[in-house]
Amino acid sequence: MSLVSVIVPVYNVAEFVDSCLKSLLGQTYKDIEIVVVDDGSTDNTPEVCSEMSRRDPRIRVINQSNRGVSAARNKGVSEARGEYVCFVDGDDIAHPKMVERLVRSLESAHADVACAGYERFTSHYVPVDLPHESASCTFSAQAACSELLYQRIPNGPWAKLFPRVVLADVPFLESLRLGEDLLMNFDVFSRSAQVVVLEEPLYGYRQREGSTMRTVRTSDRRLVVEQLEHRVSPVLSDAFANRIFAEALYVAFEGRIAARSIRFLLHKYRRTVVKDSKSLVQLRIYALASYIGVSVPAVIHRWKARIR
Incomplete structure (x- = not known):
């Protein structure tokens, strides 16, 4: 053994x-x-x-x-x-x-x-x-x-x-x-x-x-995005787009939607998320909602949290 x-x-x-x-x-x-x-x-x-x-x-x-x-x-x-x-x-x-x-x-x-x-x-x-x-x-x-x-x-x-x-x-x-x-x-x-x-x-x-998961810093999520972007490869580009969009979305959920870098990431990757059949259904919904306004996914997230 x-x-x-x-x-x-x-x-x-x-x-x-x-x-x-x-x-x-x-x-x-x-x-x-x-x-x-x-x-x-x-x-x-x-x-x-x-x-x-x-x-x-x-x-x-x-x-x-x-x-x-x-x-x-x-x-x-x-x-x-x-x-x-x-x-x-x-x-x-x-x-x-x-x-x-x-x-x-x-x-x-x-x-x-x-x-x-x-x-x-x-x-x-x-x-x-x-x-x-x-x-x-x-x-x-x-x-x-x-x-x-x-x-x-x-x-x-x-x-x-x-x-x-x-x-x-x-x-x-x-x-x-x-x-x-x-x-x-x-x-x-x-x-x-x-x-x-x-x-x-x-x-x-x-x-x-x-x-630890309940006491995270928003800056950590931004560093994760930076690390992910350093690892992006062409063959996994859609998968990376999904994950980076998700990480940016978490920052938005934490009330940082006004940050220019977060708005940029949501705009940059949402089209790929919507079109990718491998994306999680919930993530595609948030990506679609962001076309109404980049703050809309956070509004939906807060509403879901209240009704649970």
């Missing part, structure tokens, strides 16, 4: 990290090490993690000053010993068969990367019953990058299995608090021969106030 390093960045998640680590210790795939990187927590997260590491030697705890989740993940990769690496956030929960199914699918498909789905939860995570065999699709590097840009493969680094040697060469961008996972995934997929994608949700993603 190949050793899998599960990297867990933690920051002030004392309330949740016990459940997270227990879900990893309970994996049906036993040849794992759990590398916990504490990113300068100010609560008792380090104590909880250290106590659990004393109970099970598969857990290693590394402490660093607060530098952000990307730096914590990069530190975990540098300390990992496994042939493969997967990531789990300290407030989330892994399905008991997550690692087993990822490894099995990767090896069966002779792929370089394995990806699975996830389920959102708020307080209680209940793992789904899995079929005996995993349903999956295998993509070339180009096709996998396309699926990622079209938002059919989730951005998150979690619920995925990567070769450690590749991650060592493609670190997370530490200057970003948002979108660093999208860029890392794209760069890793680009270097892969094949990527296998499982249909099953093998990860529990906790939604809570105060998480």
